[in-house]
Amino acid sequence: MPGLVPVFRKELADHFSSKRFVILFLLVMISGIGAAYVAAQSIRDELRTANATSSVFLLLFTASNGNLPSFVSFIGFLGPLVGLALGFDAINGEQARGTLSRLLAQPIYRDSVINGKFLAGLTTIAVMLVCITLLAVGLGIPLVGRGPGLDDVARLVLFLAVSVVYVAFWMAAAIFFSIVFRQMATAALAGIALWIVCVFFVGMLAGQAADLVAPVSKDPTAVELLRNDSAHRLFARVSPTRLYTEALSTVMNPSKNMLGDLVLRSEVQGMVPGTLPLSQSLLLVWPQVAGLVALTCICFAASYIRFMRQEIRA
Amino acid sequence: MAAIAVSQPGESAGEVPAGAPERLAIATQGLRKHYGDFVAVDGLDLAVREGEVFGLLGPNGAGKTTTILMLLGLTEPTAGTARVLGCDPTHDPLKVKRLVGYLPDNVGFYEDLTARENLLYTADLNAIPRNVARPRIDALLDRVGLADVRDKRAGQFSRGMRQRLGIADVLVKTPRLIILDEPTIGLDPEGTRELLDLIRELSKEDGITVMLSSHLLDQVQRVCDEVGIFVKGQLVAAGPVGRLGEQLLAGQPLVLEVQVAPDAHAAAATLLASVPGVDAVEAEGDLLLVRSRTDARAEIARLLAPLGLLGLRTRGASLEDIYLRYFREH
Numbered sequence: 001m002p003g004l005v006p007v008f009r010k011e012l013a014d015h016f017s018s019k020r021f022v023i024l025f026l027l028v029m030i031s032g033i034g035a036a037y038v039a040a041q042s043i044r045d046e047l048r049t050a051n052a053t054s055s056v057f058l059l060l061f062t063a064s065n066g067n068l069p070s071f072v073s074f075i076g077f078l079g080p081l082v083g084l085a086l087g088f089d090a091i092n093g094e095q096a097r098g099t100l101s102r103l104l105a106q107p108i109y110r111d112s113v114i115n116g117k118f119l120a121g122l123t124t125i126a127v128m129l130v131c132i133t134l135l136a137v138g139l140g141i142p143l144v145g146r147g148p149g150l151d152d153v154a155r156l157v158l159f160l161a162v163s164v165v166y167v168a169f170w171m172a173a174a175i176f177f178s179i180v181f182r183q184m185a186t187a188a189l190a191g192i193a194l195w196i197v198c199v200f201f202v203g204m205l206a207g208q209a210a211d212l213v214a215p216v217s218k219d220p221t222a223v224e225l226l227r228n229d230s231a232h233r234l235f236a237r238v239s240p241t242r243l244y245t246e247a248l249s250t251v252m253n254p255s256k257n258m259l260g261d262l263v264l265r266s267e268v269q270g271m272v273p274g275t276l277p278l279s280q281s282l283l284l285v286w287p288q289v290a291g292l293v294a295l296t297c298i299c300f301a302a303s304y305i306r307f308m309r310q311e312i313r314a
Numbered sequence: 315m316a317a318i319a320v321s322q323p324g325e326s327a328g329e330v331p332a333g334a335p336e337r338l339a340i341a342t343q344g345l346r347k348h349y350g351d352f353v354a355v356d357g358l359d360l361a362v363r364e365g366e367v368f369g370l371l372g373p374n375g376a377g378k379t380t381t382i383l384m385l386l387g388l389t390e391p392t393a394g395t396a397r398v399l400g401c402d403p404t405h406d407p408l409k410v411k412r413l414v415g416y417l418p419d420n421v422g423f424y425e426d427l428t429a430r431e432n433l434l435y436t437a438d439l440n441a442i443p444r445n446v447a448r449p450r451i452d453a454l455l456d457r458v459g460l461a462d463v464r465d466k467r468a469g470q471f472s473r474g475m476r477q478r479l480g481i482a483d484v485l486v487k488t489p490r491l492i493i494l495d496e497p498t499i500g501l502d503p504e505g506t507r508e509l510l511d512l513i514r515e516l517s518k519e520d521g522i523t524v525m526l527s528s529h530l531l532d533q534v535q536r537v538c539d540e541v542g543i544f545v546k547g548q549l550v551a552a553g554p555v556g557r558l559g560e561q562l563l564a565g566q567p568l569v570l571e572v573q574v575a576p577d578a579h580a581a582a583a584t585l586l587a588s589v590p591g592v593d594a595v596e597a598e599g600d601l602l603l604v605r606s607r608t609d610a611r612a613e614i615a616r617l618l619a620p621l622g623l624l625g626l627r628t629r630g631a632s633l634e635d636i637y638l639r640y641f642r643e644h
Contacts (some may be wrong), residue, residue: 098422
């Protein structure tokens with residue numbers, strides 16, 4: 001496909017040299033490392049006292065001491081910002097600077113522009129997440145006092161893959177906004193609005209919606225509570241952030257064997273506490289992962305179609 | 315190696331033998347573009363011969379840019395066909411874009427990249443190997459007078475420098491045809507002169523066909539061999555600058571500008587009204603405007619000589635007169 005490689009190369013160089021990216025990289029790195037450090041402290045205490053499970057290493061990424069969110073929730077929270085920053089001026093920025101018509105007047109297919117930009121963004125995201133995760137692992141090994149096992153490594157790889165898809169979703173959304181809106185500021189604000197809704201409001205709104213669909217009486221029965229809870233979770237899954245945290249809290253925690261927090265005592269009675277193998281954890285969150293991939297594809301496809309049909313009038 | 319001495323018939327230094335049909339760089343038939351109800355280009359028939367400088371002249375919003383975008387395959391025509399250097403831009407835009415350089419109006423560059431890096435990116439997009447591209451780019455930057463700022467960021471460039479960088483950018487792919495959309499807009503007189511000289515040079519020395527759009531007449535007049543006047547999506551006249559007047563003013567009365575000493579105005583006006591063929595005489599500042607059905611200059615000169623005739627010329631010969639006159643009437 002003529003033009004894809006040069007566009008990809010240039011966009012990649014642009015991302016890595018842009019101040020915007022450096023700032024966000026530092027932000028995510030500091031918060032991620034901070035979270036891992038705090039988690040490591042609490043793991044040490046736990047190791048001293050309690051019966052350590054085999055998956056103690058992954059606690060680096062999922063444990064929080066109440067003050068600082070865990071590594072995984074930091075990515076869930078800040079990842080969207082990175083994605084938005086990589087994409088919000090992808091197309092309208094070129095338009096505003098007068099480079100788009102010059103670019104498209106070169107002998108390249110129009111798809112090369114948007115594909116090259118998307119792939120460059122994807123690579124940037126992957127490099128960034130791998131870097132930060134490896135940093136956290138490196139920091140964690142001496143603090144925890146043991147390295148990751150094979151299962152831990154597999155889960156970390158999975159964590160990285162899902163995270164890349166998750167951040168890519170936000171980048172695809174931002175690219176879409178950058179095509180729909182001529183102004184870069186408008187595109188950035190639209191992206192931030194979506195981020196706020198998905199991260200903060202969907203949970204609350206899903207609660208309201210669940211109460212409407214499955215009301216809970218004053219003296220609730222177990223069935224009512226369970227119904228309300230599952231409705232709540234269902235509605236909340238509108239948000240990709242919710243899908244992401246649900247998927248990762250399971251993947252990164254082998255002892256977690258169900259998605260919800262609310263269970264009947266009869267269900268867990270006689271259950272042997274243990275850990276799930278990776279394939280079983282994956283089975284639990286397959287719909288979430290597929291949903292994330294689908295959302296990302298839909299966003300990118302919408303951008304692609306919009307861009308291919310766009311008039312190039314200055 | 316004797317074969318090299320044999321001249322190839324098609325390559326005789328661009329000179330077309332008399333009588334041979336001239337090749338067309340751009341040919342359109344009934345080219346049309348609608349945006350909803352708005353007709354941007356309305357049945358355009360355009361012919362630009364290879365090797366000439368063609369000026370697309372028209373007010374803002376006449377459809378010049380839309381036409382150019384259709385010629386490059388950047389936007390699809392609603393109806394009609396176009397051929398650019400023998401290719402169809404709608405169905406084979408890549409082929410056209412390999413041969414045609416396009417300088418958009420308000421051309422922009424990546425501000426964080428240097429002049430050289432910007433051009434290198436263009437070379438990459440044209441799949442020109444870097445070892446070929448580098449010397450070519452340096453030569454081009456030298457040619458447009460940007461050699462000493464080639465490693466400066468394009469964001470620091472002035473409007474004139476950007477425009478010259480744009481010309482260099484267009485030439486990176488060694489095009490056969492270049493299309494310049496409002497190339498002189500926003501340039502100071504010196505910058506304009508330099509740019510027009512460069513365009514002239516590209517046409518004469520490099521044999522590149524040039525099509526430029528502008529709403530500024532004097533510039534078109536200075537560099538173009540042929541001009542097409544474009545109004546409301548239609549080409550109202552096309553041809554060499556000199557002949558355009560005849561086309562547009564055909565059948566219209568001639569206007570003569572007569573200049574006499576101010577105190578002789580009244581007397582001159584009376585005399586002029588008596589000349590055969592003269593329809594009306596009116597004053598315009600220092601001048602007397604004579605509308606005449608025939609070229610009565612000799613007669614007028616003879617009559618007014620005793621009063622002190624200071625000047626006498628026909629109005630409507632310069633493109634500006636044609637242009638203004640045309641727009642006043644439509």
